Every structure is written in structure tokens, then in C-alpha cells.
Amino acid sequence: MPTDLLLPMVSEMDDGDLAARAEDLGYDGLWLGELWGASSVVRLTEIATRTDDIDLGTAILNVFSRTPAVLAMTAASLDDVAGGQFKLGVGTSTKKSIEDLHGAEWDDPNPVRRAHETIEVTKAYLDGDERVEYDGEVFEVQDFPALGADVPVYHAALGKANRRVVARLCDGWIPHNIPFPVLQDNYEYIREHAEKVGRETTIDVVPYVPAAVADDTETARDVIRGHVAYYVGSGEGYERAVAELFPEEAEAVATAWRSGDRSAATEAVTDEMVDALGVAGTPDEARDELRDIADIDCVTRPMVTIPSNADEETARRTIEELAPSNH
Incomplete structure (x- = not known):
């Protein structure tokens, strides 16, 4: 079963050692996120020098803090x-991250338009046929050549408007916090809109799969509860994605988190939410759950995601137990 791995964004563990171990364990791809504390670009550069054949990717770089030219x-x-x-x-990313961390305007003109133009211009700069000319609402660029680089572009789209961006422009989709029981329906929306604009390309689907392995099932499940509470509480897009299947529960989690009661928010993540939004349990339980996600028709390969609230022992064990060499 092809499987990718997302390392924690900030970790005390050595990236190069973890990457080399992931490659030895048979992971097909290694991804790094970026929010605050470390540059995934710098980290991936070091990882590239420590690995041989494993694919590398960013999951994700936000479309506000780097221009399309810098991204390209x-x-x-x-x-x-x-x-x-x-x-x-x-x-x-999220409104809080973009406004409070990067000091950018979230609604200028809107996040979806910025994502669309950023991806469109970035792809033109990467491998366009002519000198790049673009006149949009966000970006106006002219008279620079493409770089001749064939790099696939993936988008972590949640809502319908952003999924239409995937349908029109992207090589891959990285869904996060869309409950797995409704993932196929969400993908069908992308496929239908790709057909409407005449695209015949296959769109890679690599969902984040928050994962935790422990001897005690409830210990592992509590890691997923904390992960879900953080995302539902921190971003309205994540809340809406979870609410597609759990409307009342997502509202309860978000309300508690935003009131400052993080413990109550975590406790509000139900067993059903844990089942639908991650894999957790003993090694055998977690592997079975991961196989079920990999068997969803649209999924190209799952991305085992180590929650940032997992301790080092849990992180290392999860990486080892869910590796392709143990499937």
C-alpha cells in the first residue's frame, strides 16, 4: 500500500535522521508543513541531501507570504x-495565521481568489510555454520567462470554491479534516468540475491522516482528540469541513476552544469524530484503519500525519508501525 508521511512542523527529533529512517521503512513520500518556528523549505533542502529516492513535498506553504515568483x-x-x-x-492556511502572524489581509480580495491566482501564476512561471504575462485581481506580472521545471502543484482545498481551484488548475489535492466517510463525495465535486473545464488529467489525492499508535487504544485516541480540537478551534474552514458530518459537535468544539477552554474542546471531540478524522489505537487497530482509508476509491495514497501534540515516543512508534514495510 503506497503511503506518505508528514513530519511534525516543529520537532525535537532530527529531520534528516527521521527522513532517512522513513525511506528505509518504505514510505513513498515525505512532506513537511510550515506555520511558525521553522522553514519547511530549509528543512526539506537538508532532507534532500540525506535521502535517495523518496519524494518530497510541502504540506503546505501558504499562498499569502510568498509571491508566485518566489514559490516558483x-x-x-x-x-x-x-x-x-x-x-x-x-x-x-487560516485567517489568524495570515493576519496575526504575517500581517497580510485575509480578505484582499478573498482567500480563494488569491489561491487561484497564486497557483495559476506559479504554474506559468514553472513550466509555461512563453514569457509570462498575467493580469488578475491580485497579481499583475509581465515579461519574464518560465523556469522549465516540471513540478506538480497540490492544493489543500476544503470548501467548494477552493475545490474548484483544484479542478481547474492542480495536479493534486491534499484534503485535511474532511471526514473520511464523505471524502469520496467531496472528490466527485472536483472531478465533475474538472470535466466541465475540459481537463482530462488525473488528480492525485493525498489526504492528511492524523495518526497515533500506542499500546493503550484510548491513549492513542486522545492524541487525535487534541489534534482535531486544535484545528476545529483554530480555523473556520476546518470547522466547516468537520461540520459536514458533525455539525453540532464541531460547533461545540470550536466554541470551547475559542473561549480558551482547551480541555473542554478536546473532551468535546467524540469517539465518532476520532473514527472519521484519524487513525488511532494499537498497531493492528491503526493499520486496519489506515488500510480502510487507503481503500477509498479516490485516494491515491494516505499521508500519515504525526499530530504536533504527540510526544516523541508516540511519534516514533507511529512512524514505525504504520510504515509500508509493516503493512
């Missing part, structure tokens, strides 16, 4: 260092 140069350079094995994953 970054992707082309990393692809060169990684021997042609790099995938550029981007997304809108």
Missing part, C-alpha cells in the same frame, strides 16, 4: 536538489 523559484530549486522528486503543496 523555491519549487524549481528544491526539485533540482531533490533530483526531480519535489511536489509543491500550497493552501490558504
